[in-house]
Amino acid sequence: MARKQRLDTRLASPVDDAARRLVSVDNYRPLPRCSRVYDIRVDLLEAIDRRQSRRKYVPTPLTERDAAVLTELIAALNDSDGVRMELVVDNGSAFDSLRRSYGMFTGVRNYVGLIADGVYSTPEKLGFDGELVNLTAVTLGLGTCIVGGSFSRSACPFDLKSSETVACVIVVGEVEPAPSTKEKLLRGAMHRRSKTLNQLSVTPPPWPDWFNAGLVAVQKAPSALNRQPVVFALSDGRASASIPATDDPLMFVDLGIAKRHFGLGAGDGTWDWGSGGVFTPGLVGL
Numbered sequence: 001m002a003r004k005q006r007l008d009t010r011l012a013s014p015v016d017d018a019a020r021r022l023v024s025v026d027n028y029r030p031l032p033r034c035s036r037v038y039d040i041r042v043d044l045l046e047a048i049d050r051r052q053s054r055r056k057y058v059p060t061p062l063t064e065r066d067a068a069v070l071t072e073l074i075a076a077l078n079d080s081d082g083v084r085m086e087l088v089v090d091n092g093s094a095f096d097s098l099r100r101s102y103g104m105f106t107g108v109r110n111y112v113g114l115i116a117d118g119v120y121s122t123p124e125k126l127g128f129d130g131e132l133v134n135l136t137a138v139t140l141g142l143g144t145c146i147v148g149g150s151f152s153r154s155a156c157p158f159d160l161k162s163s164e165t166v167a168c169v170i171v172v173g174e175v176e177p178a179p180s181t182k183e184k185l186l187r188g189a190m191h192r193r194s195k196t197l198n199q200l201s202v203t204p205p206p207w208p209d210w211f212n213a214g215l216v217a218v219q220k221a222p223s224a225l226n227r228q229p230v231v232f233a234l235s236d237g238r239a240s241a242s243i244p245a246t247d248d249p250l251m252f253v254d255l256g257i258a259k260r261h262f263g264l265g266a267g268d269g270t271w272d273w274g275s276g277g278v279f280t281p282g283l284v285g286l
């Protein structure tokens with residue numbers, strides 16, 4: 001059984017407070033269109049709109065500022081949720097060695113390792129917290145891509161315990177503003193049309209605004225092979241999120257990512273962990 005835990009998705013949560021503090025630093029580089037850099041939720045919602053997986057990177061190290069923002073956020077998330085994420089800077093060997101066989105990624109120098117420890121609920125937490133790192137990197141103007149397959153796990157420089165594995169990584173780095181032709185082709189090959197809101201919810205409309213807004217944010221979430229496996233339901237004023245029965249850890253990463261997007265879209269509320277976990281809107285602080 002998944003150990004159920006509550007995690008606050010409100011702005012006042014320790015996690016989001018940390019993110020807000022971190023991206024509000026004086027020389028934070030905002031997105032060109034973003035004027036409200038003091039409001040992390042607005043930045044993250046905008047990042048949800050802007051984000052798309054990028055696979056061609058300018059092979060430069062992260063700036064000290066970007067590395068510091070991501071490192072501090074990762075430390076806050078690791079502390080609060082007991083997950084293990086680790087930033088690798090200026091070391092692309094996990095991608096260089098496989099470049100010829102996969103041919104997917106170029107110029108990767110930096111990534112965040114999402115390290116699973118064999119505990120059932122960890123991949124979901126890694127998805128939930130990793131997606132906050134992913135979106136925060138987008139608010140910094142960086143390109144990103146979550147990668148579960150096309151890299152060499154053995155070439156990652158993590159000091160793993162025997163119980164630990166690299167679930168996936170989040171590539172981060174400078175990109176050209178517009179995707180290259182090859183990136184567009186790869187995205188076209190992988191990115192089927194997004195599911196409709198009705199396909200994402202087993203409960204037919206009409207829905208309250210917060211539920212609708214949560215689904216809209218989930219529509220834009222990354223998922224392995226763009227399979228969008230998470231379905232939502234609405235009952236007694238609460239949402240729930242489920243995936244098909246599986247032992248595929250990446251499906252649980254997808255579940256955590258979808259819950260993160262739903263929470264950011266819906267606003268105040270609290271998620272329980274696990275497939276079938278319940279989102280209670282506006283509970284926190286009562």
Ligand SMILES: Cc1cc2nc3c(=O)[nH]c(=O)nc-3n(C[C@H](O)[C@H](O)[C@H](O)COP(=O)(O)O)c2cc1C
Pocket residue numbers: 051052053054055104145146147148149150151168187190191220221222223224225226250253254257
């Ligand atoms: C858990 C996970 C694993 C992924 N693994 C890979 C991968 O191995 N290679 C890759 O090119 N993209 C990978 N992706 C990116 C997805 O292909 C991408 O999110 C999906 O096609 C939707 O496209 P978008 O992110 O541009 O919206 C992964 C995404 C997730 C969430």
